[in-house]
Amino acid sequence: MARVTLDTLRKEFDRGTIVAVDDIDLEIEDGEFVTVVGPSGCGKTTTLRMVAGLEEPTSGAVRFDDEDVTDMHAKERPVAMVFQNYALYPHKTVLGNMEFGLKMSTDMTAEERRERVTEMAEMMGIADLLDDKPDELSGGQKQRVALGRAIAREPEVFLFDEPLSNLDAKLRTEMRAEIQKLQKEFGVTAMYVTHDQEEAMTMGDRLAILNDGELQQVGKPTEVYENPVNEFVAGFIGSPSMNFIDVEVETDGSSATIRSDDAGLAFELSDEYVTGHELKNAPYTLGIRPENIRIVEHPTGDETLASTVEVVEPIGSDNYVHLTVNEDFLARSTPDVLPEAGDEVGVVFEEADIHLFDAETGEDVFLTEEEIAAAVA
Amino acid sequence: MARVTLDTLRKEFDRGTIVAVDDIDLEIEDGEFVTVVGPSGCGKTTTLRMVAGLEEPTSGAVRFDDEDVTDMHAKERPVAMVFQNYALYPHKTVLGNMEFGLKMSTDMTAEERRERVTEMAEMMGIADLLDDKPDELSGGQKQRVALGRAIAREPEVFLFDEPLSNLDAKLRTEMRAEIQKLQKEFGVTAMYVTHDQEEAMTMGDRLAILNDGELQQVGKPTEVYENPVNEFVAGFIGSPSMNFIDVEVETDGSSATIRSDDAGLAFELSDEYVTGHELKNAPYTLGIRPENIRIVEHPTGDETLASTVEVVEPIGSDNYVHLTVNEDFLARSTPDVLPEAGDEVGVVFEEADIHLFDAETGEDVFLTEEEIAAAVA
């Protein structure tokens, strides 16, 4: 119900020695669901807290629609937040927890509040729990109550700080669907912080990736997955993560070969790739996702490269084949491909699937300037 | 270094009202790595604690090699345990933590202990931390110290109680490898409790599945994945988990049809299946794994069944396609299969991939008696 704009938002701690959030620009459309991911300590929580008004930005602004709310106190912002550990008021019943926001920010009578909360609770399947205290609830129920509390106020912006990280896998999947459903139903703008790959990929309309306080890329999950703008994003998104090989490019302008002597790799790029991008004779990092690697159990010598199987982890639906190409080189294959450890195998990948990152800047050289520019808009 | 045998091990709590562990028989070979999984409260921790000597069995015995250790006090058993919350002594330094076991159970001098611990710490990459207190460490470092502490004593049996559940995904993968490496290196017998699918599948030489205190199946991960003995195991192992459809079997002895009117399913079994197993005209549950389902975007009517797409979750490497066959019916497809929500699609699966469970006992009717018997040996 509100467009949220972060305008060169910055937060420093300890008199500037720690830059938790480094001039972030981000626009979240009305009703959009944006997930924010990044490694621990990258500033996700801090960003969220600035939007909620719990932390004062060092510089920059937060706008809801066109109103600048940077100096507005948390209690006046039309936001609701779901905390990692739920932060339910331990002495209040579920009803009390859920109606608290209404009590504080509306003029509803107790009657009306109760009605609204009951309705909400029924929707979320926790109507039976209204008179229980939080410590009588299971993790999933607590999570639902926290959600219900946040929704009950009908906020314009929804903030989530790793709300599912304390739940077990099964419950997590369930709650994920629930949150998405609710968000769509109410059409609330949402910002969702997580460090869980899968959540990040599946839940958001768009995905924002932070590292070291800086925004790396923003985009649709599949876009980000397919076209990571830099090595960091490429390595961070996707599980198991992308394999990287240090390579040299040899080019004479019309043809180019990617070469890694350690890995025994010599990959000739097609003209299309050579002409479309500016390649230099320089070190690069080649990236290839595990699922884009095909294992040839009986190598004929035509494969992209040859390698030895280190270990095979069958996870049922797939097999993870660890190869000796370099440390942590992993191919994901179907369960029927089951080489033994020590086997010599062939490794094949397609030109279309490879990523090439500048060894210095880490940027993907196959992307155009515009694509890169668009990635953080 | 020791074979661990659990002999009809049983543990009751609260004067028999709670049977936490229900007559479990399990043999873990010398140097073997067995993972124990099961839903919360199924008795995993209790079993482990009985092996460690922290809980006294109600009946049954625990043997290390051929020695009955059931009445032996924990401090005398040659076991080391890694706790879920690490249980690092908060008042001792990392060094103090790691040498504690040596101090208690050997006659080594402080000098020797320090040497041994330093060596250990170097191996685990925590040599710099030896003088820090636990609360100065990050989660991963704590985990390493806990591991180091356990290893330093050179135990014969290693026990892990969900040691990685407090770590984030990335770290979890790393530590997983580390634990496996160490266990192999030292050749210690290990019992590893987890409720994480992936850990269970990838880490163990064998996998033991518990439910309600009872041992359901023991076997190699892939075996268990492919041939779950019953509906519980089938549903529990695998992520996303197996889809189940309530079906009726119509058979006349020579041919058999699996039919579900709700799902619009009518699946004719081939002779091979009909003759090999005893099928009755009765309700069964059909199981099919998400990755064994093929989505036909433009159905021709020849598919196993027709359905509507509910939602599509792209997770990068794959797409999860939710179908309306019944609640939570999920197909996993490659990223290029990308139907829209609401599309009518065809669903195909192979006879070889389906599982048929007795509606009452839950047992897989396609398995032979011997296979079932072997599963819990």
Place this chain on the structure above:
Amino acid sequence: MSALQSALALISAKLIAFVTAPKRFVVSLRRTVYDLRTGRRTPWDVSKSVLMTLFGLAMVLLLLFPLFWIFTASLAEGTRLFNTSGIFPDPSTYNLGAYRWVVFESDFFFVDGDWGYPQLVLGGGSGLVSFRWVGTETGPGALFNSLYLVSVTIVAGFAMIVPAAYAFSRRSFVGRKRILYGYVLFTQIGAGLSIATLVALYSLFSSYGLTNNLFILGLFYAAGAIPFNTWLLKTYMDNIPISYEEAAMVDGASFLDTIREIIIPLTKPGLAVVLIFVWLAGWNEFIIAQTLLSPENYPLSVELYNLATEGRFSTPWTRFAAFANLFALPVAIVYFAAQRSVEDGLSFGGMEG
């Protein structure tokens, strides 16, 4: 011994921190000025902090006023508490006479302030080595009685309280609930009991010939301190995860090892609080001590009380105040230094369930 050392180390660390506080104050003052100048903080923001701090300071001063007042009284001349011309005695008359009196004339350290020093005697007394006081004709004074008394109380108290608290927190046994319930009931009955049961106590003690016995009196104080402190320590121990002990057990530690290496160190703040409370139980009580003991065994608390009632109708105030200040000084310092431990140890947050 090591406990004593670490306690001393703690106290000295605190005192150093306290002494260096002004420096830190100046640093933060400078920072504030800098922040103000560069506009990092608004004047309103700073003045809010200053006002709150001043308010806090005023509150503290107000609360400590009685102690300050009596401290000035201890520096005054003469013996009177009041003077008709104002609240505080004339500062020009301040002197340390009263303290001199306490040290060199009262029975505080040595009887009649006749100082001596201990000398080891080989082969004397019952053991191989004993010691006696040399250089004093009258012998050691009330301080030594107090210390002896408090040592007995602390040793006996800890011997009873710590194991019991552990058992209550970690073990289940017959009657556990009942006894604990009883202890909680009795936590507060002890306080006023001493006066109520004074005579009963006296006849009890005297019928066993136990009057005028510092050791027995020390035990008595320990007994009084048991319910509350056992309960306190039990509550504290409840908040220590049991997995530490299990880890130690798996590490091969015996029960005693576990207690020594794990339980005791982890319970330190709780033990510190219990130590202070048990100490105070023996240190401050005077009514029973006075009834049961003969003058040569009087501890400081009784001497203090006697000083208060020394005059036929009035108290020699300057001496009384000086005596009391010296008497309470160690405890006050310990309190001041152990503030963090006391706060931790008295945390009943774990009761929240």
Place this chain on the structure above:
Amino acid sequence: MARLRAAVPFSNRDWGLLLVIPGVILFSSFMLYPIVYLFYISLTDATFAGSVIGGGADLIGLDNYVQLLSDSQFWTSMTTTWLFVAVSLVIKVFLAVGIALLLNHARVFGKRYMRAAVIVPLGFPGIFTITVWRGMFSDARFGVFNTILGRYNGVMSSLSAPEILLFDVPIGFLSGRWEAFFAYVTTEVWLAYPFMVIIIVSALQDVPRELHEAAMVDGAGFLERFRTVTLPAIRRPVLFASILTGATAFQQFLIPWVFNQGGPARQNELIIVYGYREAISFNEFGLSAAILIVAIAVIGLFMYAAVRYGGLAEGVGDE
């Protein structure tokens, strides 16, 4: 084997009891026995301490209790004592919560030192501090409080403030019933606040910051946050500290005794003072014992109620 063990009432599981027993014995012999003895005295016609110790007292049944219940002084004393407990408790709670909040506030610089300073009074012996307070409350114009009030009057009247804001010095803090009562209460509050402050501060520090933030996001202002987050979090510890200090206040002896022996004219005799005076001044030892037994019974009931309904012993139960 296991079954056998379960059948024996005292199994080796119960060795924890051995750790508890010594304390119980020591406590009972020094604390319970005297109470029983006191009860015995209350059934005799003992007149002075010597007649108890020397054995010159005869059993007279419950006469002392009958006499007690018909003594108007007993009821005055009981009422005054409860009033004293209640009033001082209310003030203690407000004061201690206030101090704790202030000395835990982010904006207060050096709050650690202030907190350390504020609990120092706990270390001073009661007889000393109470005697000092007695001095401060002197009725005389040159008593500390009267002097302060006099100066305040001076300042106020120089500002030509209305009469109503002035005090009628000297106030007879110890000579009027309610003035003396007020003096008792003030002193009791001063004696008890440090303990409460520590406990409340510990509780405040355990309040998760998220709760405050959740309330903020929910739109709650300072007061509402205090009401919904802070207050519930410190409710239990405050209750706990209240029960403990309340029970101590009920047994307060030194304050009234040192101030004016429960005066003026026996109007403020708290229950223990009453019992003590019956024994000491009136040589009614049996009666005195009866009074004290009643006092112990009352405080016992109070503690029982606290344990029972205040959940004081929560966590006592088996896990």
Place this chain on the structure above:
Amino acid sequence: ISTGGDGGDGSDGSDESDGSDGSDGSGGSDESDDSDDSAGVDDPGTATLWTDLSDGEDEAMSTYVDQFESETGHTINKEEPGGELDQQLETAIPSGEGPDSWVWAHDWVGRFAVREDPPFLYDASDDIDSLDAFTETAQQAVQYDGAVHGLPFASETVALFYNEDMVDEPPETLDDMVSVMDEYHNPENGEYGLSYPVTDPYFVSGFIQAYGGDIFDEENLEVTLDSDECKQGMDALETLFDYVPADPGYESQIVAFADGAAPFAINGPWEIANLSGEIDNLGVTTLPTVDGNNPRSYSGIQTFYFSAMLSDADQSTIDATTGLAEWYTTNEDIVETNAAEQGYIPVLTSVVEDGDLSSDVQAFAQQVDHGVPIPTHPDMNDVWDPLTNALTNVFNGDEESDAALDSAAETIRENQ
């Protein structure tokens, strides 16, 4: 405390009578007669003496005890139990751990003499033969029901102190005094007319009894506090109420005089030492007359008590105890020195009649003459509290003086 055991190890109790059991009843009495020339006795005994004296008094007492010990060979354990001496005795004597003797004013004689089960006092009439040496009042004070329970050595009462710098001439009558007080009394400026702990019956008894009424009529064992005479006396006392600092507590009162903020104080000889240090020109005189009547203030007779511990003690202990008492109370040197240094008012007839006493002591002695000893009858014990309450009420203006005395008298009678 001058002779403690060797502190520190408090494990062994105090050893009581360890004198060898020699010939008892060997007439220690004749020896005590001429103690000055006997250097030691054949059978030295050990006795315990409890005191509760102020610093200066205590020092003097210790010196004399030492002197006695060296002269006779007896051992005296002089102890200072502190706190309330009577409370200490209440518990110590019944349990057999009390002292053989103690020093206190005579007003406990009756209270303790009537104790039977167990007894508290020892009748020393057979061991003492010097009783006649004391003034009549003093002799009466130490006896109860014909038994001699102690020996007196000084009397004390309250008299009028005045600051000679403020008062030209000591007032003879109450009216004189009032007019001087009027001159100075101005509490707003911190000046007062009088320092006088006016709610303490001991201090005010003189005025209440000035018209001849007795607070307690010892002959008829009756409380006559509500007699007309007492009420008249009370009225006189009430006029003084207006001139004292508002806090009737002893310390608040005395400070006004000590600081030079009041011209008069009514107090006892024990303050002479302190006050003469604080007031340059200190004068003492008898209490002013009221309507021509001399206030009949209660006087206390300082007494060596003989405790019931002596009943079961060795003769040598009895000898040591009574010996010390007789020696101390009948030695003219001691009595005169004490009079000069401690302000003790002699009760030894020989000194009273022709002693050479200082003017201060003379004034107190005169006041003692006008006064009456505190009644020793145990019923007197019930008088103090109600009377204190009555005085407090009147002083605070909560009650009329007549009504206060009436109700006090009634309370006392009820309690008896």
